[in-house]
Structures are given as C-alpha cells and as structure tokens.
Amino acid sequence: MPTLIEQARSNKPAAASILPRAIWPLLVGLAIGALMFYVIGPGMGDYPSKIVLIAGINIILAVSLTVVNGFTGQFSMGHAGFMAVGGYVAATITYYGSMKLFGSADPAGGVLSFTGGADKPTALARWGDALFIGSCLMGGVGAAIAGYIVGLPSLRLRGDYLAIVTLGFGEIVRVLLQGTHEQIQPWRVEDALAKPVYELAISLGGPKGFQLLPTYTTLFWVYLFVVVTLIICYRVKNSSTGRAFLSIREDEIAAQAMGVDITKYKVRAFVLAAFFAGVAGGLYAMDIGAINAGDLGFLKSFDIIIMVVLGGMGSISGAALAAIILTILPELLRNPPPVWPVGLVLIALIAGVSSYRKRFRWKPIIVIAIASTLLEVGRQIALSKGINVADFRLILYALLLITMMLVRPQGIFGIHEIWEILPGYARREAARNGARGGSQGGKP
C-alpha cells in the first residue's frame, strides 16, 4: 500500500504528468487569469469585477493564513502586518522604479494593464508590467524575511503568547511605516532621480499613506496569483512538510518524538504564509493606487482570521470560499437583496430530496423558514429606516463567529477540502485506492 504522501502525488491529472511540476500551476494560472481578465471581468461590468478582484486578494490572504493558523495550529494575529510590509516594498519599487526607469510614475503600459500603453513613446515603457510583477514578488520576499525574523524567536512561544507577539508585530509595522518621510510627489521626478535609493526607501508618505501609485493590478495578475497560491498551498498540505505542520497542530510533543523539528517547521509555515501575504499586499496597493499602513492594522488581520476560522481551520478550499463570501457579504449588505427566494429554493430542494429518499426532514426546513422570515423582516426595517446594514458588519461577524463556535467549532469544512465532504467521495476514493493497490500487486 503506497503511503498517503505518494497517493497525493499520484492524484495529478494525467495530462499534468508530462509537464514539470513547477510549470503547470503557472500555465493554469495564466489561463484562468486571462479568462478572468478578457472574458469574465468585461462581462460583469466595472463594479462587480472590482469586487471579484478584491475577493481574489482576500483568497490569497486567507489561504496563506490557513497554512499557519489552520495546518500548523499557531495563532498568528499579524497577517495584515506582512501584507503591509509586502505592499510597501512593492509600492516603493514600482513607484520610484517607474520614475527612475520610465521618467514618470504613471502606469507604463504593458499588455495587461488596464490603463493601456499605446500612447507611451518608448519601448521601455512596455516593461511596466514586468516592473510591477517583479516588485510584487520582491514584496513577497520582503514579507517572508520579516516572517523569518519575527518567527524564529517567537515561534518557541505557545498559544496565547504567540498571538500577542504577532499582534505586537503588526502594530510595530504600522507605527514604523506611519513614521516614514513625505513621499516625493509624481510631478517631481527630478527630485526622485537626484536622491539616493536609501532615502527613497524611507520616503513612503508617513501617516498620509503612500499615494498616487501606478495602478497595474488587474484581474489577470490577481487570479494568476490566486491559482498559484492555491496550488502551492494544496501541495504543501499533502507533502511531508504539510504532514509535519498537521502533526504540530495535533500534538507538539508527539510530533517532536516522531522526529519533527517543530521550531523549523513552524518558521517554515510562517515564512510561506508571509510571502503570499506580501504579494497580496503588492496587488492591493497597485489596485487602489495607494496603501496606508493605518488600514492594515489589527482589524484587517482579524478580517483574515475570520475567513480562516469560518472556512475551517486547515481547509484551503474552505478558506477560499469564506474569503469570497466575506468579500461579497458587506457589498450585499449595503443594499440587501431579498433572501427569501433563496430560502424557498432551499426548502423545495430539501423537501424534494428528503421525500425522494423517504426520510422527510422537518428540522432544516423550519430553521430555514424562520431564518428567511427574520432576515426579510430585518431587511424591511433597515430599508424603511434607511439604515446602512454594512456599518454593522463587525457585529454581524461577531455573531457569525459565536454561532460558528457553538454549532461547528472546526469551521464549515474542518481540515477537509470541499470535494472531500461531498457525498460519494469516500466511496470513489476507496474504489480508486482499491484499483491502484490491485495494479501494483500490493496488499490492501
């Protein structure tokens, strides 16, 4: 019988096995990124596609935090801090790099930038996208280094202490970044050219934030990174490193007794997560065209933690789904649509399926009916009084979390992926393992 790690490796689709392991996630990412950029984005209109873009950034953040808080069981509360480090590094390189290379802080073309580059005179100007993506990667590296520096001493701490240290880290990052010098405005390129690099690196706008950044981020880049993040984190989960992460979460002492160097693996999880958070920070800064450390404090970290907790502590697809839901939810709350039709459809489905299976179930139907009614009443009240429900987002999150902890403390999906809990998965898996065992002549 092959070990599970080998099984996980052989789960790849057949077409993928002819491509090197590192290439095909990139190809899938490029394809999905292009699909989002050329087809889905334009088909949706500006406002929805903006939300889809933010959802993508949140997916990267939530999935990467899952590696630390979910797989490894370490409670980090500083993820937004890593996002800030990465975002500022990427913004600095893109902004001042543009001035130095292209003589202007405007977006310098590139095939996939939404500002287009046709009017840019020099060939160099088309390299704007390359500068941008390189700086996002550098942002990731910068955040990863920060992760290593914070992680090495603090990951010897347990539980609450680690939470406090990471919280402190996030705040230190915020204070340091808000203490930087005035940025050199885009119309003063000569000043920027005259200054040495180290001075530019501390002219990041201080408390006003780093503004007027070239906006390179598009659905293409975001979803390329979403796919790469998802695939890498999924692979890590099913590798021996992932096994070490999970064992640390389950029982640190036993993990050590198995030969797991727990500090090394905790730091590894931290560094990996910080890298993706850093990239997400870069995408975020160059989407909005500004980044302000004040927006990336504890509350932002908390938003990401909620996505992880809701999705399930250790489920990649769960975290991604929760990120999507929690990005769309506040938007829906701004102008809440009626939910009772959805409730009706659900009730019809449950009634249909359960009477088909000859086990009619009243309980979920009653729960859904009551919930739909309450939501509709609430919506009518909010509409008639002109209340903006989105302002109560945090209260809603808190209620959501409390309910979650009471009803399903392991999150929606626990450590499982979404497809693993679909009906029939266990049977199909067993059938496949049986077939494989047979073909290898191994014992069951």
Next chain:
Amino acid sequence: MPMLEVKGLNVHYGAIHALHGIDIAVEQGQIVTLIGCNGAGKSTTLRTISGLIRPSAGQILFEGKPISGMPAHQIVRLGLAQSPEGRGIFANLTVAENLDMGAFARSDKAQIAKDREHALTLFPRVRERLKQNAGTLSGGEQQMLAMARALMARPRLLLLDEPSLGLAPQIVQTIFKIIREINRDGTTILLVEQNAHMALEVAHHAYVLEVGRIVMADDAKKLAASDEVRKAYLGIG
C-alpha cells in the same frame, strides 16, 4: 558496553527536583523495565532520554554516544523511538497518516513499506482501521497504534511508557505478548510500568524507582521473588 547508559541523571521542573541522580543500563537485545508508583519519575526518565526534557545534571549514552541535551528530533534519527505516556496519537489524522508520521525521520521508502507491513502484521487491529481518524479508536487500539507508529521509526531501542495504562486485562495480555514479539525480532526495549506484575514477567532486568531514586535493581525474576517487591508492588504476602 550497554546499549543505553544513564549516569547520575538529575531533572528539575522549576523548583521540583524530580530525579535525584539515577543510573540505568540497558543491554542490547533485552527488555528492561522501570517500575514504580505514580509520580515516581518514570515518565520523566523516558522523556529525558528521548530529549523532550533537558537534564540538569548527568549523562546519557546511546551506543556509546552522549545524547543528553540533544534535541528530540535528532535523537529519533539515531534509532531511539518512544511511545509516549497517554499515547500522543494525532487524533485528527487517519491511522495510516499516523503511521506515516512514525517514519517521518526516514527516507528509505522501500524499507519503510516493509516495516509498515511488519508493524501491521504485529497489530492486525490497526490494519483494519487504516482509513479511520485515529481519535475514533478505542483506548487499546490507540495504544497499539502508538506502538506501531514508534516501530515505523525502525528503532534499535524502543521506549514504552505505560502501555497497559487504563486498558482491560485481556488487552493488556495482548499488548505484552506483542512486546515480547517485538523484542524477539531484535528490538531492545525499555519499558516503564506501574503494572509491576506484567512488566516483571516479560522483562529480563528491572529497576525500581521511588520518588526520583533507584532503590532496587536486579534480574527481573529475582526482583519478582524478593519480599520488598512482592509486598510493595505485587500486593502479595
């Protein structure tokens, strides 16, 4: 030269002095047992040997090599594995994944597969439950899994901490039968037990630990026959 030699081992938990300079020797190929009441310091001794606790004084030699102060994850790689007290299984991983974790420190795939087969032959109950989450196993099955997992490290010296703890008498019998088999296959065993009766029956050599001090050490059969042990640990006479 004994396979494992512990000399003058002292361990403190903060202000608590748990071990007061104990000496133990484990000869290759034997089952050596360390018996004692609750709180005597048996688990502390095992945890210190496997590197989970640092001693405040004393020496530990494994196959002649000093290992005291070495981190636990390196000691496993020297061929010394333990099945911890309370079993320490990974409850939310499957039984199969728990076994995989036992071989975490190894990379010789072919031999790992063989050892896995061997461990599953020793513990057929574990084989029946490979796909199940380990947390859903019964106490006895968890103990078997913990031992099978320790064997996956292919240890030359196996440390077992109270394998009979909280198990029904019949399962205890099975476990001790398997301990004998593991030893017959060539693995040296250091067995910590409160169940002195069973431990003295399978062991070659035995030590009695009382509040952090070795008070008796002898051939297991002789100890089982001695008046003090019969009175204090076997409840006879």
